[in-house]
Amino acid sequence: MSRIVKAALTAVILSLPGVTLAAMAQETPTVHALAMYDEPELPAGFDHFAYVNPEAPVGGELVRAATGSFDSTNPFIVKGTPASGLMEIYDTLMVQNPDEPFTMYGLLAEGVRLDPDRRWMEFDLHPEARFHDETPVRASDVVFSFRLLRDEGAPFYAAYYADVTSAQAIDEDTVRFDFAEDNSRELPLILGQLPILPEHYWKGRDFATPTLDPLLSSGPYRIAEVDPGRRIVYERVGDYWGKDLPVNRGRHNIKRLIFDYYRDQTVALEAFKAGNLDMRVESSARNWATAYDFPAVEQGHVKKLLIPDGQPAGMQAFVMNLRRDKFKDARVREAFNLAFDFPWLNDNLFYGAYERTHSYFENSPMAAEGLPSDGELALLEPYRDQLPENVFKKSLPIEHPQDLRPRLREALGLLRNAGYEVHNGELVNRKTGEPFTLEILLYDAQFERIVQPLLTNLERIGVQGKIRIVDVNQYLNRLRNFDYDMIVGSFPQSANPGNEQREYWTTPYADQPQSRNLIGLKNPVIDALVEQLIRAHTREELDTAAQALDRVLRWGFYVIPQYHLAATRVAIWDKYGYADPFPEYNLDLSAWWVDPERAKVINQRQHGGR
Template identity: 75%
Template sequence: MPFIPRCCLSSALLAAALLSSAWAADPSEVPTVHGLALYGEPGLDDGFEHFPHADPQAPKGGSLIRSAIGSFDSTNPFIIRGTPATGLTEIYDTLLTQNPDEPFSMYGQLAQGIRLDPDRQWIEFDLHPDARFHDGEPVTADDVVFSFTTLTEQGQPFYSAYYNDVIEVRAIDEDTVHFDLAESESRELPLIIGQLPILPAHFWEGRDFKATTRDSLLGSGPYRIAEVDPGRRIVYQRVEDYWGQDLPVNRGRHNIDRLVYDYYRDQTVALEAFKAGNLDMRIESSARNWATAYDFPALEEGLVKRLEIPDGQPAGMQAYVMNLRRETFQDVRVREALNLAFDFDWLNRNLFYGAYERTESYFANSQMAAEDLPSEAELALLEPHQDSLPERVFEQPLPVEHPEEMRPRLGRALELLREAGYETRDGKLVDAQSGEPLQLEVLLFDTQFERVVQPLLRNLSRLGIEGRIRVVDVNQYLNRLRRFDFDIIVGSFPQSANPGNEQRDFWTSPYADVPQSRNLIGLADPTIDALVEKLIAADSRDALDTAAQALDRVLRWGFYVIPQWHLGQTRIALWDKFGWQEPFPEYTLDLAAWWVDPERAAVIEARQRNR
């Protein structure tokens, strides 16, 4: 008998699912398809041979050595405990995989066929008969059920948030798995179920999934773990007899034999390692480095290239994140005052070489960003919550207007702080009642960011606020994040062109106090919860944009973060031994479609030997 656990939120929800299934389409009457799109039909027809940006004739072989920062002590990326190594997703296949050249279309990987109920009350996947784990065991429907159950019940909070609207999953037979879905109207849910990494149930039998491990875990993907040197290096080896290498979604991809991640203390050391030829590639996050640090002989000799690849995804939000679990930040006037003390223009001129744009929206660089006053469609979502929202959500346009010069900005910030109950005594800002000084700590793990934080702290000191930087190692940083033990961190909330269920993990009440959730702010607001559900339930592109704009507007007027900056491209420095096919995919950089050119690699290696 197959392993058929029921992943139920409650008996009442299961009863509702069973009742609704009586009205759902019979799976035998639903056509089997090769892919799904969030809206409309997938861009690639059934029978496509490969992704357009992949070259089926690409050579196999070579290595790609990149850096990771800090340390690691675990090869299990799915749990709360431990610091997982970089790149572990390479060893796992998923039911479906995304085409990087479409906004959100998924095509079969482990799943050979897909049947989706027209009313989206269930979805079924037929597994590919050739699908195998690295030990030769077949991938079965029981493995899918095991993976879903294990990840949502024992994995990071992200999984329970992401798959919250799955009522039940069961194996129909060895090769068919069925998911019953709640009536949440989440259009993306069938697609993101396809993103589920599939784990081998037989491998985990008798093992503690929640425990950290340094074992070479078993998967079914294009790479396997070849070497684990905890805290220093992890190596992945291409699986030569990979079962899925000739699938359309894989043909011309996963060409490089060895993927190596060497760990470094910080980005400065990693940059020097790249220049010395110890690393093959570097995705550069520092505007200063990009402008000044690559003037070295190998670049002049043409042995090193620099690329700037446009990024078609929304910029998302990188920001100083204030922890609402701290009493200091519970007053919106304090949060707005801290926003006023941030001088992006000075940073961009003096530290960033004018490279960045100021981020204002949580959905920056997209049509989902709120602008001006709310539209009629937005008002329809906002007005039911009018009593719980500040008047300026409805009456003042976005973006928020602040004085350009810092002197009047700091003057306005001081007014807000005084309204919030603070006063200046002996040059320090203190609580007027308790006399306690207003003190803030910015928690970092990368020393490279200290120079960026210091100007903000200088402006805060002009207000009488005592600010300090605390730099800790990566492991300590992650442990403090899990406990939400910080005042302010540099955090990010990445967004795709089609945001959905992951927004629960970012913003909603159930995840405000769940360790390792991505609700870093500590938001627990029924209005925001309701707007997130409206976004997830959007049934058209226009409805999605409107819901995102309403959510964005409320978040921005809450001043929960101090927005930083964004760049509409990815900066890559690399030793010139790689090949790729252009144009690059529009929405996501796909390094899996790159390869090592043997002739150019030989030139680079000879140069390194003869230095």
């Protein structure tokens, strides 16, 4: 149906009595983009994102490493271990501009209408949108995808879409979502991120069971090869319906994206040095400082890039599992925090590369500092009798002695107050005589050198600890079932945190398999603060709510914060072109391309041409 015919039909419908919602929709302007706050930077009719090269050549390949194994090509479900890169095959309703904090521009959605009171929104699908089998993308596919992910997908989706009360197809290419009365300001943009699955493909199939089929989708890439557990290859779709849209021009330039699987990062590093991989995102400060001295670097064939990260650092930490009785006492958790010696690690293992993380919203205005502000107090006062006194009376960051020895003395005092004492070098429960044991679960041996110093320090106060390294599949299975004492976990944050905070911190997700409530938090105060954050109406309200949540989480000592670097380390064989400067808020590899002339030289240097 053409837009003109649809407009005519809509006008007829609006002339009927009682059609108030339709009338409201008709009066709401259709826009090309949505911003969290203020207005989108790029006007309707823009040609391309500012950081891309719209004339970038198409071709070549990019080979990267993945760790462990995989047994599924479905990235949306609880079961199975999904392959890396699967989101490359899917289109979403809208796409983010990496040069803006949180602004979405139309992809599958040609136009968007958002109720001024934010109680509903509508998407007009692009009339050219097609799945890879040439079937048109319809509004019914959008509704189907929303319901399927919410009801049968991983818990993340139910949390993300919790404030959506209904989804309906108005006609073949218009879909409407209605929202709960007190919903998140982020919700319209969250719906813009909805990946669209083909209803005709999935009807009659078991969505919740892992598969290795090359699933049907509509995005810029399709699955070309699947070697279970070893390799997955994506090929660029030459007749991709959206390749000339402004949000795609100059992007998705590389013909083949390949993920090769390796047992661990050490083997993957050697594969990169040998020329079997084209790119490596380096997570080890020691490797970055010492491992890139091979001939290809000296000859200029391999480049090292330090790409600034405009997002909050978030929280990487040793996560204590509150589902274990041993961690239910906050004094025990604080004692474990005291045993972590970051200055020693930074000097001896990290070459001084990192900064200590304190906040769950590190490197952003959302991090709590000092004593609570008036705005924070307004949120915290109703819960004063349920919160530690220090939340109100002590400044952040939490201060402890710099030297390890006095910190361990303080830790031992906390453990004694919590009902433990040391007998023959072992920390034991005073009532039961049971020794305090600890297992830290890992899947990557590279982290062993970081964990071991913590265990050594804990051993000095009587804690009997060990490291358990398992393969990725076993690790994910244990993670799904919260079968661990302690893990190394992360809680990434964007500049505009929202609905995902429910899954990180709130009670409904504490016992839901595969949720990201890794800690096992069941705290009504934290539940309430998360809702305050999600429902913030202004940037100031959001920052204040995040600071209050951050303050309560930090005084709970639920994790042992580790460290962060406000940049991404990337090593590449020098055959790729990319934006310079990089986009401010996210690294967009889809805007990279293979330089044909440089590729001839580098491919010959890597392995005699490819």
